[in-house]
Amino acid sequence: MKRVIAGALALTLVLxxxxxxxxxxxxxxxxxxxxxxxxxxxxxxxxxxLSQRPGPMAERWTLDGELLNDLIFFGGVESGTPLFREVDRxxxxxxxxxxxxxxxxxxxxLETSLRITQNIxxxxxxxxxxxxxxxxxxxxxxxxxxxxxDITRQGRAVAAIVGGKLFMITYDAPAEYFFARSSADVxxxxxxxxx
Amino acid sequence: xxxxxxxxxxxxALILPQHAIxxxxxxxxxxxxxxxxxxxxxxxxxxxxxxxxxxxxxTLRESDRVVRxxxxxxxxxxxxxxxVGQERCNAVRIYIVRAPMFNASMAPNGTMRVFTGLLxxxxxxxxxxxxxxxxxxxxxxxxxxxxxxxxRSGSDLAAWSAVFGAVAIAFSGAAYxxxxxxxxxxxxxxxxxxxQESAADRLGFGFMAASGYRPHSAADVWRAVMDExxxxxxxxxxxxxxxxxxxxxASHPTSLxxxxxxxxxxxxxxxxxxxxxxxxxAAIAPHLAQFLADELALNDFGGTDFVFQRLAAxxxxxxxxxxxxxxxxxRGNPRDLANATAxxxxxxxxxxxxxxxxxxxxxxxxxSGNTIEGAAALKTxxxxxxxxxxxxxxxxxxxxQ
Numbered sequence: 001m002k003r004v005i006a007g008a009l010a011l012t013l014v015l016x017x018x019x020x021x022x023x024x025x026x027x028x029x030x031x032x033x034x035x036x037x038x039x040x041x042x043x044x045x046x047x048x049x050l051s052q053r054p055g056p057m058a059e060r061w062t063l064d065g066e067l068l069n070d071l072i073f074f075g076g077v078e079s080g081t082p083l084f085r086e087v088d089r090x091x092x093x094x095x096x097x098x099x100x101x102x103x104x105x106x107x108x109x110l111e112t113s114l115r116i117t118q119n120i121x122x123x124x125x126x127x128x129x130x131x132x133x134x135x136x137x138x139x140x141x142x143x144x145x146x147x148x149x150d151i152t153r154q155g156r157a158v159a160a161i162v163g164g165k166l167f168m169i170t171y172d173a174p175a176e177y178f179f180a181r182s183s184a185d186v187x188x189x190x191x192x193x194x195x
Numbered sequence: 196x197x198x199x200x201x202x203x204x205x206x207x208a209l210i211l212p213q214h215a216i217x218x219x220x221x222x223x224x225x226x227x228x229x230x231x232x233x234x235x236x237x238x239x240x241x242x243x244x245x246x247x248x249x250x251x252x253x254t255l256r257e258s259d260r261v262v263r264x265x266x267x268x269x270x271x272x273x274x275x276x277x278x279v280g281q282e283r284c285n286a287v288r289i290y291i292v293r294a295p296m297f298n299a300s301m302a303p304n305g306t307m308r309v310f311t312g313l314l315x316x317x318x319x320x321x322x323x324x325x326x327x328x329x330x331x332x333x334x335x336x337x338x339x340x341x342x343x344x345x346x347r348s349g350s351d352l353a354a355w356s357a358v359f360g361a362v363a364i365a366f367s368g369a370a371y372x373x374x375x376x377x378x379x380x381x382x383x384x385x386x387x388x389x390x391q392e393s394a395a396d397r398l399g400f401g402f403m404a405a406s407g408y409r410p411h412s413a414a415d416v417w418r419a420v421m422d423e424x425x426x427x428x429x430x431x432x433x434x435x436x437x438x439x440x441x442x443x444x445a446s447h448p449t450s451l452x453x454x455x456x457x458x459x460x461x462x463x464x465x466x467x468x469x470x471x472x473x474x475x476x477a478a479i480a481p482h483l484a485q486f487l488a489d490e491l492a493l494n495d496f497g498g499t500d501f502v503f504q505r506l507a508a509x510x511x512x513x514x515x516x517x518x519x520x521x522x523x524x525x526r527g528n529p530r531d532l533a534n535a536t537a538x539x540x541x542x543x544x545x546x547x548x549x550x551x552x553x554x555x556x557x558x559x560x561x562x563s564g565n566t567i568e569g570a571a572a573l574k575t576x577x578x579x580x581x582x583x584x585x586x587x588x589x590x591x592x593x594x595x596q
Contacts (some may be wrong), residue, residue, distance in 0.1 A: 093431065095494040098527055102562055103588055108525060112494045119377065121260050121293060123492065128585035139588060150258050150376050 022051030026061065031192075035059040037075025039134075039167060042192040045185055047071070054117070055084040067149070069173040069182050071189070076165035083113045083166075092116055099164035103139035104128060106159050110170065111143075119148030133160040134167055134195040144175065154179040158190050169193065227401040230282050230335075241303075244343050248304035254379035255290055255306065261380075262291040262311060262482075270478035271309055271323075274471075278324040278402050279331050287331070292380060295489040297420050300382040301330040303339035308382045314479055315486040316419065316502060318509070320471025321412035325403060329413070332398035338391045387447060396457065400464050407467030414457035421454065423501045430497025476509070487518040496526055513546035517555065524559045535559040550579040554589075561592065570594065 026032055026047045033040050035058050047061040054060050054072055061071040077083055082094035095112045098105075111123040123145045131140035138160030145153050155172030171186045173179040236242040255261065262268075271291060276284035289307045296312040307330065317323040333339065387395070396413075403410050428434060479486070490499050499522055506515050520538035523531040539556035542549055557572030570593035577586055577595075590596045 090431075090433075093494060100527065100562060102558060103592065104558060104585055105525075105527070105562075108492070112492055115492055116494065125584050127587070129587035130591040137591075141585075146259055148377050150254075150260065150380065152259065 024049045024051070034073040035075030037167075038195050039073060039075040040192075040194050041073070041169075041189045043185070044188040053085070055082070057081075058084065063182060063185075064178075067174075068178050070171065071186060072168075072170045074159075074166060074168040074170075076162075076167055078165055083109065083168075084117045087117055097166045099161060101161070103130070103159075106139055106157075106166075106168070107141045107143065110157060110168075111145075114145065120145045120153075121148070122146040131158055133158050133190075134162055134193060136160040136162050143172075145172070152176075156183075156186075158193075162195065167195065227280075227398070227405050230280070234286065240344055241340055244340060245304045248302040248306060251302070251379035251382075252288070252304065252306045254376060255292075255308070258292075258376075258380050260293050262293050264291075264482070267291060267314075267478060267482060270474075271314070271327075274320050274324050275307070275327045275331065277320075278328040278406050278408065280402075280405070283331065283335070287334075293489065294381065295486070295493055297423070298382075299326050299330050301334040301339075302382065303334065303337065303343075305334065307331075307334075311482070311486050311489065314482075315490065315506075316423075317416060317475065318419075318470075318472065318505070319412065319475045321403075321408040321469065322416040323475065324406070324408045325399065325413035325416060328402040329395050329399040332395035332402070333387060333391065335398065336391070336394055338387055338395065341391070392447060396460060400460050400466075404464050404466040407469045409468050409470050410461035410464050410466035411458065412470060414454045414461055417457055418454040419505060423498050426501040427495050427498035430495070430500075472509075483514050487514060491518060491521050491525065496522065511541075511545060513542045513549050513552070516542035516545065517549060517552045520552065520555050520559070524555055524562070527562065529563065532559045532563045536563070548579075550576055553579065554583075557589075557593075 026043055026049050028043055028045050031040050031042045037057065043061075045063075047063060050060045050062060050066065052060070055074070055077075057075050057077050059073045059075070060066060061073070063069045074083060077097045079099035080096050082096050084094060086094055094116055095109055097109060101109070107125045107128060111120075111125075114120045114123065123143060126142040126144060128139060128141040131138050133140075138158060140156070140158045142154070142156045145155065147153055152175045153172045154175040155170060157168055157170040159166060159168035161167075169190055171182075173182065236245045268289065268291060272284070272289055275287065275289065286305050287301070287307050288305060289309060291309050291311060291314070294310045294312055295315075296310050297316050298310040299308060299313050301307045307327070309327070313326060314323070317326070399413070400410060403413065487503075490502060493499060500519075503515060503519050503522060506512075507519065516538050520535040520542065523535035523538065536556060536559045539552045539559065542552040543556070546552075553572050553576035557569045557574075557576060560566075560569035560572060563569075573589050573593050574595075577583070577589060577593075580586070583589070587596075
């Protein structure tokens with residue numbers, strides 16, 4: 001029994017760093033193509049790109065770790081597919097984006113997706129307003145949510161449906177301190193986005 | 196809800212010897228025994244278990260997910276106290292956890308967690324009382340301790356597999372979905388055995404009989420939750436014979452004939468005929484819109500539709516018609532949008548002041564391509580709620596800006 005446990009522990013230790021190696025530093029002032037798409041952004045400061053993709057058409061950046069500042073790019077989610085990678089397709093499938101959605105349908109789509117992937121328990125939409133994004137008439141929304149770790153996070157997102165596909169940038173961080181601290185840096189990334 | 200951890204704990208439980216004793220028994224329930232009074236842990240195992248539960252309760256007490264509304268708490272406590280008696284009731288702290296799932300549990304130290312999804316799904320006081328009484332019976336019979344001992348002495352492998360399950364989750368990028376905080380708030384999964392279920396049923400029915408609640412309600416609530424699980428499965432294109440995906444059944448092994456067994460037990464016991472439909476509805480009413488909205492945020496059309504239909508069968512109500520409209524609009528197929536439109540119209544017939552129904556109606560029609568009617572309905576909504584969170588977006592959608 002002890003050997004099995006020791007072996008398993010050793011295995012975990014070996015596995016842990018390998019996944020960390022593939023994270024990448026995104027240089028300040030350099031345009032970067034994100035989320036396996038033509039979506040291009042230019043960060044004003046250095047960000048970390050996490051190796052594990054949250055979804056097939058998504059990419060996650062962070063400054064201090066995704067629990068403290070979580071910036072996600074969605075680069076053209078197709079109609080009939082979910083935003084994130086399925087966590088439990090059989091028993092708890094993710095909702096799917098549809099190209100017929102109205103701008104007001106995007107916040108509930110994100111809410112249900114986050115409930116399933118991040119176990120958030122409350123999601124309150126604070127504001128939904130029009131905002132041009134990637135040359136299209138997009139939508140911008142702000143929200144507050146209570147995470148599975150019982151921490152209140154503040155979030156904001158900009159989205160647009162271009163050619164029937166959903167392009168979106170979401171940013172959330174603990175409402176206390178972290179959200180406001182990096183908000184200007186996120187602004188800059190959103191403003192720099194081109195397709 | 197921290198499914199992987201649950202899965203690993205369940206897997207661990209499978210390794211342990213199971214006593215395969217059939218659920219349910221037809222013999223009459225004995226009178227409720229005298230309550231031993233303020234109970235304190237007896238030995239090191241039990242003291243350890245209590246310390247763990249006390250720590251979780253401290254986290255739970257501070258959580259923003261606990262519904263603190265005084266009247267709702269008083270109502271739930273009242274139902275438990277009527278069911279198990281004042282003396283037993285004093286041993287319990289009740290926490291109403293905001294989660295759209297049928298579940299209630301009781302930790303060995305006397306912490307009772309009642310999910311808002313249970314309050315919404317219970318048709319009346321008697322159904323709620325049957326679930327709370329059943330959970331209390333597990334507590335009084337100290338089944339949690341038996342489970343804990345079995346886990347400790349039965350197999351170290353079981354304990355370790357739970358640890359490795361947690362490690363695996365920590366490295367899978369879903370770290371904070373299955374944190375200790377989650378366990379503290381939602382409760383641990385104490386998987387009971389069939390023999391324990393039977394014992395809890397017997398004592399639970401004893402409580403129902405002594406308090407005058409209608410005994411058949413126990414079978415009704417059970418059947419409704421199994422039907423809901425069936426509808427969820429059916430809607431997802433598969434058959435369901437297993438119910439352990441429902442939070443409550445993850446800890447309570449069940450089968451199709453469980454409701455039948457409960458009916459048989461109810462038959463064998465006199466009980467009363469009090470159901471308490473009106474007090475239950477009155478207690479839920481101030482929170483109904485919130486509870487319905489929480490259900491809508493799940494991606495479970497079949498199960499949610501079943502829950503809403505069961506609620507609708509109790510009588511026409513604008514909040515429930517509105518919620519059914521929202522459910523169909525959210526799925527968004529052309530036929531769903533037509534159904535949603537009908538539900539919103541019906542809700543507005545009953546309650547013309549239901550502003551959110553104007554919003555839903557407008558959005559359903561806009562998405563169907565009926566932009567003129569849609570814009571008119573949204574305009575009405577914006578007149579009623581000019582400073583709605585999404586007002587700036589809606590104004591642009593109807594061409595006002």
